[in-house]
Amino acid sequence: GENVEQHPSTLSVQEGDSAVIKCTYSDSASNYFPWYKQELGKRPQLIIDIRSNVGEKKDQRIAVTLNKTAKHFSLHITETQPEDSAVYFCAASNDYQLIWGAGTKLIIKP
Amino acid sequence: NAGVTQTPKFQVLKTGQSMTLQCAQDMNHEYMSWYRQDPGMGLRLIHYSVGAGITDQGEVPNGYNVSRSTTEDFPLRLLSAAPSQTSVYFCASKARSVTFFGQGTRLTVV
Numbered sequence: 001g002e003n004v005e006q007h008p009s010t011l012s013v014q015e016g017d018s019a020v021i022k023c024t025y026s027d028s029a030s031n032y033f034p035w036y037k038q039e040l041g042k043r044p045q046l047i048i049d050i051r052s053n054v055g056e057k058k059d060q061r062i063a064v065t066l067n068k069t070a071k072h073f074s075l076h077i078t079e080t081q082p083e084d085s086a087v088y089f090c091a092a093s094n095d096y097q098l099i100w101g102a103g104t105k106l107i108i109k110p
Numbered sequence: 111n112a113g114v115t116q117t118p119k120f121q122v123l124k125t126g127q128s129m130t131l132q133c134a135q136d137m138n139h140e141y142m143s144w145y146r147q148d149p150g151m152g153l154r155l156i157h158y159s160v161g162a163g164i165t166d167q168g169e170v171p172n173g174y175n176v177s178r179s180t181t182e183d184f185p186l187r188l189l190s191a192a193p194s195q196t197s198v199y200f201c202a203s204k205a206r207s208v209t210f211f212g213q214g215t216r217l218t219v220v
Contacts, residue, residue: 032207043200043211044153051207089152096141096160098209102152 002027004092006101014109019080021104023090024072030092030099033066033073038087038103047088048075080108112136116201116212123191123219131186131215133201141204142184143168144176146197147214153200159184191219 003026013019025033034049050057050064050073057064061080066073077084085108090101117132135142143158155168159178173195175187184203188195196219201212 034208043213045211046208049208093207098204100153 002030002092002094002097002099004090004099004101006090006104008104009102010105010107012107012109013080015080015082017080019075019077019084019106021075021088021090021106022072023074023092023101024070025092025099026071027092027094027099028068028071029094032093033064034091034093034098035062035064035075036089036091038089040086044089077106080106082108082110084108114201114203114210114212116199116215118215119213121215121217123188123217125191125193125219127191129188129191131188131199131201131217133184133186133212134182135184135201135203135210136182137203137205137210138181139203139205139210140181142178143202143204143209144174144184144186145200145202146170146195147200148197156186156199188217193219195219 006023031052036044037047038044048059048062048064050066061078063076087103087105089103091098114135140161144156145153154170156174157176159165162181165176199215202209
């Protein structure tokens with residue numbers, strides 16, 4: 001079955017700097033890769049996603065890249081702000097099952 | 111649309127008690143699921159359903175039952191609560207790959 005590994009588990013960056021979180025997956029049949037943000041005490045919410053027929057997708061300060069050959073995808077946040085502090089989860093899906101990474105706690109230092 | 115609605119938000123149970131966590135969605139999604147999230151951890155799939163009358167086990171199904179008599183509702187039953195079931199529980203529904211979460215139920219078993 002699918003396995004998703006996420007790194008790092010904790011990431012601390014200076015406000016204004018960029019943050020990169022990386023995930024690898026094992027099932028070449030996976031075709032959908034979402035990223036969720038979970039603020040403390042809140043539900044996970046979708047921030048960006050990418051499908052296997054696309055290599056990169058951007059939405060303002062957030063971008064996701066996908067390398068199908070290497071089976072890895074990454075979340076890039078530029079110009080980080082205090083409100084970016086949260087736990088970020090990646091996931092991989094092959095139509096029905098969504099397999100989650102373990103999460104990355106992003107800390108934005110003032 | 112209210113989205114995915116979970117009740118209650120908080121619950122304290124004594125060991126051995128049973129209870130049902132309610133989940134309803136008004137988006138006509140076929141796929142619904144239940145996750146648990148332990149402190150500082152990722153999301154683990156308990157049970158899921160691909161449509162009314164169909165349920166299946168996820169990664170950690172022991173101690174939990176589900177049913178899906180209608181498209182809208184997907185209750186999770188704890189048969190005999192144990193301290194190991196202390197967690198935050200999220201119900202979710204999915205359509206066209208995107209997963210939407212309820213606000214969560216924080217359950218403590220003493």
